[in-house]
Amino acid sequence: MTKVAIIDYGMGNLRSVAKAIEHVAGDSPVVITSDPAVVRAAERVVFPGQGAMPDCMRELDARGLRAAVLEAARDKPFLGICIGQQMLFEHSEEGDVPGLAVMPGEVVRFDDARMVAADGSRLKVPHMGWNEVWQAAPHPLWEGIGDGERFYFVHSYYVAPADPALAAAHTDYGLRFTSAVARANIFAAQFHPEKSAAAGLRLLSNFIRWAP
Template sequence: MTTVAIIDYGMGNLRSVAKAIEHVAPGHLVQVTSDPAVVAASDRVVFPGQGAMPDCMRELDLRGLRTAVLDAAASKPFLGICIGQQMLFDHSEEGEVAGLGILAGNVIRFREAEMLAADGARLKVPHMGWNEVWQAGPHPMWDGIPDGERFYFVHSYFVAPADEAVVAAQTAYGRRFTSAVARANIFAVQFHPEKSAHAGLRLLSNFIRWAP
């Protein structure tokens, strides 16, 4: 039986993530956990998050989960979602806080001057709603998902990787920004697959089958 740990560091309701993974992984053990030992013993790890980056980093450390996340990201199939993607990077403008430094780069805010649609209309921040995700190239996590498929976003900040080789997808909102990253056993997305209907469920199903 495959075991999937969803890391709970007190930031957000993770039940929707768990229910979506349970739906695509019948017969597998899906656990929402704040126990580093459970994370270490799991076959696959999901690292979601919502809220402000400084709060997320603080709560992660208060629960003693930093090492568990670093070890999981170095050793097993690892899926970051939303803030869970942003926390993988070096630094965030949100509160000028250091991230985990697993991936090189920064997290930056949408610039108000750039927030214009093609027709000149002002775009709102946060970026909230459905938008197209354009894949940078083939990856097992994109199996069965058409290029340009729409996923659900809620965010004011986005990642800017130092190494373009880790960019797995981009999305346009005022500017093109990185909406998914991939390196070795790590795949992380800015959007919420658990809120993205069929395409999101397909991505989660691919994660359960992925053998990096």
């Protein structure tokens, strides 16, 4: 049985995600797949993605993966990354499209008028590069990762959960936004753990061993 299935719906180069997970997974099989049957058979699921939300939702449906993703999000250890986090919510301002509605809330764009640093300088959108992630609540995926550790981001939109209890971490960039969410068997992050050096590898290692 596949230990870890990385869902491929045609958006983004998934090799970096796979290589990082393989690095921490030991002998556990890791596969990139667009086959719903493989997703359903996997022990745990990773849902990454890059690009625009409307394209991602369209391609997910075009490959017949929506039902398999929703099933995995109900009962398997499930890790969403970047767009894979945003797609879990109800609606996105990007293209005015509905998401998968696994979690209540919206995906909103950084407000250019508010993108000002503490020293008064303008902040660029997209938010790109390393930034601090402040843990909102204890979680097994934070084990061994210091509060305020830096992770790598590339995004112009962020999630605004309707339930504040969903927030697992916050990051400051012109405003304080939710940079990770967690509920039951789901953990999802706006940042890219596969691009975040030792801290990212530790988070992925924690996910491989997580038993929610």
